[in-house]
Amino acid sequence: MKQQSSFLARLANGSLVLQILFGIIAGISLASFSAEAAKQVAFLGSLFVGALKAIAPILVFILVASSIANQKKNTQTNMRPIVVLYLLGTFAAALIAVIISMMFPTNLVLVAGVDGSTPPQGIGEVINTLIFKVVDNPVNALMTGNYIGILTWGVGLGLALHHASDSTKQVFADVSHGISKMVHFVIRLAPIGIFGLVAATFAETGFSALAGYAQLLAVLLGAMAILALIINPLIVYVKIRRNPYPLVLRCLRESGMTAFFTRSSAANIPVNMALCEKMNLHKDTYSVSIPLGATINMGGAAITITVLTLAAAHTLGIQVDLLTALLLSVVAAISACGASGVAGGSLLLIPLACSLFGISNDVAMQVVAVGFIIGVIQDAAETALNSSTDVIFTAAACEAAENKAKLG
Structure with missing residues (x-):
């Protein structure tokens, strides 16, 4: 019995990345x-993604409210430089995509349209959608995963509770800690969930339909690889003045890998929160920057x-x-920042960009x-890039x- 419990303990505390690789x-x-057997285990992937999506909204709401309510006076959250990095990275992504597309022009074999999909008619509509998400009903925001609304209400409640009694603040801190524990449990199930997701994906598509779009995929993935392995490290180097690759590769490995298979920035918020905690980052900072990044940091x-x-x-x-x-780079960057406010994400913002050329x-x-x-x-790589960059x-x-505080 002791040997069995010891094996389970080793399994639970083992390398999550290696376990995920084994699941893949x-x-x-x-x-x-x-293929039939693989389709039968698809529910494991759906359960895993569903669990992450279910816990992410309440995690963000409670964590943001608790962090702001318990924030000590004169504490720096570093949000302004993070937002600048988000916007700079997104614009750089669009510029890289322009350069690579012009170096390797691609012809498309156009196919039938998408039934029932209505793209936005302009940047104004995208911004308008985002503004109305800010004032969404808090219960509806939690139910629908509207992170702009969740952030707004979380910040508002945190500010309101900032002058509350210590016992009230402690309740929120304890609830936040409890939800974080639940998140850690869900994340430990990642190898099983990714096993189901990978098995179902290969069984249903086999990737045979992708062969005709090899060049388009190569341009897309090439641009994303350049952003992830050259541009982002360069931006980070300018910021921290040391070799950026240990940080970049760790985030790609521990955040990007999970995001690649869940294909959901919202589902990866708990994973990113746990990674930030493991890296001993400032809780008041990452509790806001990670859900905000899932909304506006959209280089992919x-x-x-x-x-x-x-x-x-x-x-x-x-x-x-x-x-x-x-x-086009400016429009794509602005549109990408509003992608979460449009059903269908980045793909349904393509007609908006196409209108620049009279298409x-x-x-x-x-x-x-x-x-x-x-x-x-495309969506898997895009999500992995977006989420790890947060x-x-x-x-x-x-x-x-x-570093600035030490020098100062």
Whole structure:
């Protein structure tokens, strides 16, 4: 009995990354051996993603309210430099996508449109949607995973409780600690959940439908790789003045890998929170910056919007000059920041960018359909990049603040 409990303890405390890798290999093996058997374990992935999505809204709300309520006077949260890094990273992503798209122009085989999908008619509509999410009913915000609304109410409640009694603040701190414990338990189930997700994905698609879009995928993934492994490390180096790769690679490994398979920034918020805690980052900072990053730090989305828009322009023989490309970068960056406020995320913002080149909505929606075909890879890589970057920039800002305090 003791040997069994000792084995379970070692399993629970073992390397989560290695366990996830084992789950990936097991999922691919099962799908290769029996597609039907792989489909039967799909519920494991759905349960895991569902559990993360269920706990993420209440985690963010309580953690933000508790952190602000218990915040000591004159405490620096470093939010301004983090927001600057988020916006700079997103704009850099759009510029990289423009450069790579022009170096390797792609022709699309346009397919049928997307039924029942209504893209926004302009930047104004995207911003308008986000503004109304700020004043959403708090219960509805928690139920629908509206993180803009959750952040707003969490900050408001935290400020209101800042002058409450110590016992009231302690209640919120204890509840926050309890929910964090629940999050750790859910995250330990990641290998099982990812096993189900990988098995189901390989069994249902086999990635055969992606072969015809190899060049488009190569441009997308190439731009994302350059952002993740060159541009983001460069931004971090300027901020912290040391080798950025240990931080970048750790975040890609421990945050990006989970996000790649869950394909949900919201589901990865608890994972990022736990990683920030493990890295001993400032709780008052990451409790706000991580859910905010899941909303506005959208470098992967900016790349998707830009690459697919320029592919559509090239397919139709539209010449794109430098000024128009720069304008597209700005539009893509702004649109990407509002992607979470639009059903369908980054893909349904493509028609908005296409309108810069006079591309009709019907053609643009066919481009969106291409995006859905390659979505198995595109959305996974986009989410991994977006989510891991949230932790990278938060950690960089925290370290820069600590270095400044030591020198000061």
